[in-house]
Amino acid sequence: MILEINTRSSLTICEQLRNQIVLGIAAKKLIPGEPLPSVRSLAADLGINYHTVGKAYSSLCDQGYIIMDRRKGAVVADALPSGGEFVSNLSKTLLLSAAEAVCHDMDEEDFLELCTRQYKKAKGERL
Amino acid sequence: MILEINTRSSLTICEQLRNQIVLGIAAKKLIPGEPLPSVRSLAADLGINYHTVGKAYSSLCDQGYIIMDRRKGAVVADALPSGGEFVSNLSKTLLLSAAEAVCHDMDEEDFLELCTRQYKKAKGERL
Amino acid sequence: MILEINTRSSLTICEQLRNQIVLGIAAKKLIPGEPLPSVRSLAADLGINYHTVGKAYSSLCDQGYIIMDRRKGAVVADALPSGGEFVSNLSKTLLLSAAEAVCHDMDEEDFLELCTRQYKKAKGERL
Amino acid sequence: MILEINTRSSLTICEQLRNQIVLGIAAKKLIPGEPLPSVRSLAADLGINYHTVGKAYSSLCDQGYIIMDRRKGAVVADALPSGGEFVSNLSKTLLLSAAEAVCHDMDEEDFLELCTRQYKKAKGERL
DNA sequence: GTGGTCTAGACCACC
DNA sequence: GTGGTCTAGACCACG
Numbered sequence: 001m002i003l004e005i006n007t008r009s010s011l012t013i014c015e016q017l018r019n020q021i022v023l024g025i026a027a028k029k030l031i032p033g034e035p036l037p038s039v040r041s042l043a044a045d046l047g048i049n050y051h052t053v054g055k056a057y058s059s060l061c062d063q064g065y066i067i068m069d070r071r072k073g074a075v076v077a078d079a080l081p082s083g084g085e086f087v088s089n090l091s092k093t094l095l096l097s098a099a100e101a102v103c104h105d106m107d108e109e110d111f112l113e114l115c116t117r118q119y120k121k122a123k124g125e126r127l
Numbered sequence: 128m129i130l131e132i133n134t135r136s137s138l139t140i141c142e143q144l145r146n147q148i149v150l151g152i153a154a155k156k157l158i159p160g161e162p163l164p165s166v167r168s169l170a171a172d173l174g175i176n177y178h179t180v181g182k183a184y185s186s187l188c189d190q191g192y193i194i195m196d197r198r199k200g201a202v203v204a205d206a207l208p209s210g211g212e213f214v215s216n217l218s219k220t221l222l223l224s225a226a227e228a229v230c231h232d233m234d235e236e237d238f239l240e241l242c243t244r245q246y247k248k249a250k251g252e253r254l
Numbered sequence: 255m256i257l258e259i260n261t262r263s264s265l266t267i268c269e270q271l272r273n274q275i276v277l278g279i280a281a282k283k284l285i286p287g288e289p290l291p292s293v294r295s296l297a298a299d300l301g302i303n304y305h306t307v308g309k310a311y312s313s314l315c316d317q318g319y320i321i322m323d324r325r326k327g328a329v330v331a332d333a334l335p336s337g338g339e340f341v342s343n344l345s346k347t348l349l350l351s352a353a354e355a356v357c358h359d360m361d362e363e364d365f366l367e368l369c370t371r372q373y374k375k376a377k378g379e380r381l
Numbered sequence: 382m383i384l385e386i387n388t389r390s391s392l393t394i395c396e397q398l399r400n401q402i403v404l405g406i407a408a409k410k411l412i413p414g415e416p417l418p419s420v421r422s423l424a425a426d427l428g429i430n431y432h433t434v435g436k437a438y439s440s441l442c443d444q445g446y447i448i449m450d451r452r453k454g455a456v457v458a459d460a461l462p463s464g465g466e467f468v469s470n471l472s473k474t475l476l477l478s479a480a481e482a483v484c485h486d487m488d489e490e491d492f493l494e495l496c497t498r499q500y501k502k503a504k505g506e507r508l
Numbered sequence: 509g510t511g512g513t514c515t516a517g518a519c520c521a522c523c
Numbered sequence: 524g525t526g527g528t529c530t531a532g533a534c535c536a537c538g
Contacts (some may be wrong), residue, residue, distance in 0.1 A: 273477055276477065276480050276481060276484060277476070277477065277480045279480070279484050280479070280480035280481070280483035280484050281480070319484060333484065333485070333486045334484055334485045334486065335485070335486070336482075336485040336486055336487050336491075337485075340481075340485050341495070344478060344481060344482060344495065345495065345498075345499060347474070347478050348475075348478060348495060348496055348499040349404070349499040349502055349503055350400055350403065350404065351471060351474050351475055351478070351499075352407070352496070352499045352500040352502070352503035352504075353403050353404045353406075353407035353408070353503040354403060354407075354467075354471060355463075355471060355500070355503075356407035356500070356503050356504055357403060357406050357407050357446060357460065357461055358460070358461045358462070358463040358464075358467050359460045359461065359462070359463055360463050362497070362500050362501075362504075364463075365496070365500050366493060366496060366497060366500070368468070368471070368472065368475060369475055369479070369492070369493055369496040370489070370493060371472075372472060372475040372476040372478075372479045373479040373482070373483070373489050373492050373493070374489075375476060375479070376476055376479035376480040376482075376483050377479075377483055377489075
């Protein structure tokens with residue numbers, strides 16, 4: 001799996017890294033138990049500071065996406081339980097996205113179609 | 128329409144303001160042509176710095192949600208066209224939300240149900 | 255309230271800071287709502303790097319002891335709920351302490367007396 | 382007695398080993414005079430580096446829990462005197478635990494009940 | 509080799 | 524002024 005960072009993005013490098021890894025896990029490009037590259041090697045590959053990678057890894061670890069294993073380094077965690085806090089946060093994000101869609105005159109059908117498409121894409125299914 | 132800010136949120140006050148106004152427009156609590164409170168009065172009401180309000184207003188203006196009129200102040204804009212750039216950004220956001228849902232073992236049906244619920248909620252419909 | 259760091263301790267500066275603030279909150283030397291010094295000023299007072307203070311603050315924030323407020327900086331949080339995870343962690347720590355006490359031939363009565371004393375001391379009560 | 386290590390714990394393998402042996406001695410699963418497995422065999426059993434086991438053994442030796450004998454290898458030491466330095470360290474640990482309990486609104490009675498329970502558990506008594 | 513800590517300086521966004 | 528990010532280099536503990 002190839003990670004890319006865009007230094008001109010409004011998202012911080014750390015967030016971009018975190019998001020791409022989440023996308024990778026969802027699409028099964030990264031499978032549970034698989035070790036991620038070490039902070040130093042990934043940082044070198046991407047041409048960024050390894051502390052930045054370390055921070056992205058530890059935020060992913062806090063959120064349960066990956067596990068820091070003393071022997072294997074960072075490894076992808078098993079699927080997470082869909083807890084209440086997660087749903088609550090996701091709801092807020094989706095509510096805002098929905099509101100933006102409404103403001104742009106996107107009707108419910110179109111919005112849901114887009115949601116469906118993105119869900120399938122996230123899963124890595126052919127569209 | 129009542130705006131609330133939470134100084135302890137991870138979101139900046141500016142973003143909170145921007146988001147709440149977008150939610151308000153979507154829910155038709157704020158209707159096109161309606162003037163928003165002046166930067167100074169809203170800042171005073173909320174007990175925040177008026178530069179913060181100004182910044183929120185200009186980002187909303189940049190995104191086309193409101194129009195800054197030198198005479199009337201800020202007014203809610205008409206519904207926006209669902210342009211390519213907007214759809215592209217929205218897609219990215221939804222893709223990430225979908226990926227997080229996938230990682231939390233949420234199946235497509237549950238995800239879409241949540242999307243539907245949030246769309247209706249954004250529109251201000253009874254659930 | 256005066257914080258001190260010991261550069262020769264086996265605990266990291268960050269942990270020492272964190273622990274002393276927890277002790278301060280328990281003893282009501284720091285009361286809920288009270289703002290802590292800014293990372294930069296505390297770091298300057300203690301002669302350490304402000305990133306270190308920042309890290310201690312954010313770990314305290316993660317654990318719910320303090321809250322980062324955009325206006326007031328870091329403030330002491332209200333008393334925390336005694337959740338299951340907390341009790342589970344505390345139990346492990348106490349179990350190990352108890353085991354060490356047992357290995358040193360400390361009987362139950364003495365151990366409990368020590369626990370009582372430390373509880374009262376933590377609360378800031380006269381002994 | 383069976384030792385288990387968790388490579389994903391925040392505690393180092395060395396500390397886990399040390400703690401489990403202390404727990405074992407307290408619970409009399411390991412009795413004074415009993416030889417511990419050799420550094421190499423234990424390391425092989427646990428699938429870890431033997432330097433790690435060696436380090437755990439020497440820290441236990443420094444603290445008086447075990448004795449390193451060139452011939453018999455490591456053997457469990459007799460019960461230790463409850464010296465001043467030990468009590469002082471234990472007090473610090475308990476003080477911090479007590480403070481955390483106070484911050485989580487745990488009253489003295491509950492805290493002491495937990496301490497009692499953990500003491501009995503450490504001794505290996507039925508609860 | 510790994511990750512983690514501490515230090516340090518530059519820069520930015522927010523208030 | 525505040526906290527936060529990114530960079531960078533030195534050092535340490537662990538395995």
